[in-house]
Amino acid sequence: MSEAKQSETGSFHTFLPEGCKLCHIGAKMVLFVTGICPRDCFYCPVSIERRNEVVYANERPVSSDRDIIEEARQMDALGTGITGGEPLLRRENVLHYIELLKSEFGKEHHVHLYTSMAPEKETIEKLAQAGLDEIRFHPPVDMWGEIRESKYSESITNSKEHGLDVGIEIPAINGIEKVAEFAKEYDCFLNLNELEFSDSNAEKMKSKGFVLESDLSNAVEGSRETANRIVPIAGKMHFCSSTYKDAVQLRERLIRIARNVARDFDEITDDGTIVYGEITCLNDSCRENVIECFMEEEVPEDMSEITESGLQTAWWILEELADMIRENTDEMFIVERYPFEKGLIVEKIPV
Ligand SMILES: C[S@@+](CC[C@H](N)C(=O)[O-])C[C@H]1O[C@@H](n2cnc3c(N)ncnc32)[C@H](O)[C@@H]1O
Numbered sequence: 001m002s003e004a005k006q007s008e009t010g011s012f013h014t015f016l017p018e019g020c021k022l023c024h025i026g027a028k029m030v031l032f033v034t035g036i037c038p039r040d041c042f043y044c045p046v047s048i049e050r051r052n053e054v055v056y057a058n059e060r061p062v063s064s065d066r067d068i069i070e071e072a073r074q075m076d077a078l079g080t081g082i083t084g085g086e087p088l089l090r091r092e093n094v095l096h097y098i099e100l101l102k103s104e105f106g107k108e109h110h111v112h113l114y115t116s117m118a119p120e121k122e123t124i125e126k127l128a129q130a131g132l133d134e135i136r137f138h139p140p141v142d143m144w145g146e147i148r149e150s151k152y153s154e155s156i157t158n159s160k161e162h163g164l165d166v167g168i169e170i171p172a173i174n175g176i177e178k179v180a181e182f183a184k185e186y187d188c189f190l191n192l193n194e195l196e197f198s199d200s201n202a203e204k205m206k207s208k209g210f211v212l213e214s215d216l217s218n219a220v221e222g223s224r225e226t227a228n229r230i231v232p233i234a235g236k237m238h239f240c241s242s243t244y245k246d247a248v249q250l251r252e253r254l255i256r257i258a259r260n261v262a263r264d265f266d267e268i269t270d271d272g273t274i275v276y277g278e279i280t281c282l283n284d285s286c287r288e289n290v291i292e293c294f295m296e297e298e299v300p301e302d303m304s305e306i307t308e309s310g311l312q313t314a315w316w317i318l319e320e321l322a323d324m325i326r327e328n329t330d331e332m333f334i335v336e337r338y339p340f341e342k343g344l345i346v347e348k349i350p351v
Pocket residue numbers: 037043044045046083084085086114115116137138169170171193194195196197198201
């Protein structure tokens with residue numbers, strides 16, 4: 001694996017697909033189009049709640065196009081990965097979403113699609129016309145041995161002819177050699193995911209003898225080594241580690257959202273959470289006293305915000321003024337929370 005570039009989180013690659021580059025900087029929105037799927041992969045990570053006719057943009061349930069646009073704006077998305085279930089079971093919706101994203105955010109908004117199917121030429125043509133940039137095929141494990149003779153060969157050839165970037169994306173488990181050779185022959189990239197346990201697949205995975213790598217991760221023991229072994233025979237390949245997904249992708253996305261939504265006085269942490277000071281006021285006179293004190297101390301207007309429960313400001317301003325306002329307020333805290341509207345509170349420290 002001499003030429004493979006390694007990251008601290010255990011990912012490595014000889015080639016990084018365009019869709020992955022944007023994911024690495026937290027700029028890809030995940031659009032989940034239907035949880036329904038005709039396959040029954042033993043490792044399927046889709047949660048039981050999502051295995052229905054649902055649509056999500058990241059974690060936001062979607063009931064109209066506006067939800068998708070708002071989510072993309074909130075994280076300042078530069079691209080979208082369309083996933084599922086099997087998104088192509090709802091082909092017309094997928095085409096509509098690609099067109100929507102391209103018309104709203106411009107052609108340069110990069111869209112990639114996951115599918116476990118081998119779509120016909122007509123579907124590929126329509127996807128390309130709608131503006132799809134990249135397609136990632138996930139053939140089911142029982143077809144890996146005969147992939148060259150399967151319908152995936154034709155789908156891949158057609159996708160390339162229509163100008164799409166083409167890859168195969170599968171979990172790194174025994175049997176990937178044939179797929180690696182095939183991907184090289186057809187000149188598509190091979191994305192290998194470190195196999196992970198999830199609530200929805202744990203039973204089936206255990207019954208097949210898979211075990212956790214450690215108590216601290218969801219990764220399956222031996223998956224990384226399996227990926228490592230095929231590097232010498234693979235062409236363009238990328239191994240995405242479980243730690244990378246958890247530690248980097250999520251954090252980068254949060255930091256992006258935080259930069260977009262943070263007020264002048266919010267501090268953005270390295271984890272992508274925001275920190276600010278909160279003063280609780282149960283009545284108007286408390287609020288008025290605090291505002292008066294802020295004016296006397298010449299706190300700039302944009303360094304505080306009146307809220308339903310009182311007033312919020314920079315954590316360091318609160319620390320400086322705490323003793324002056326304590327008498328007239330109910331409670332004061334330094335708050336750390338996720339950077340969404342009413343985002344989950346990570347920590348609340350009384351001042
Ligand atoms: C979750 S699927 C969703 C889209 C679509 N249903 C499909 O399978 O292509 C996307 C990718 O996740 C990967 N994957 C599936 N189960 C996994 C697991 N338990 N651990 C790691 N990666 C997994 C597969 O490589 C697949 O290409």
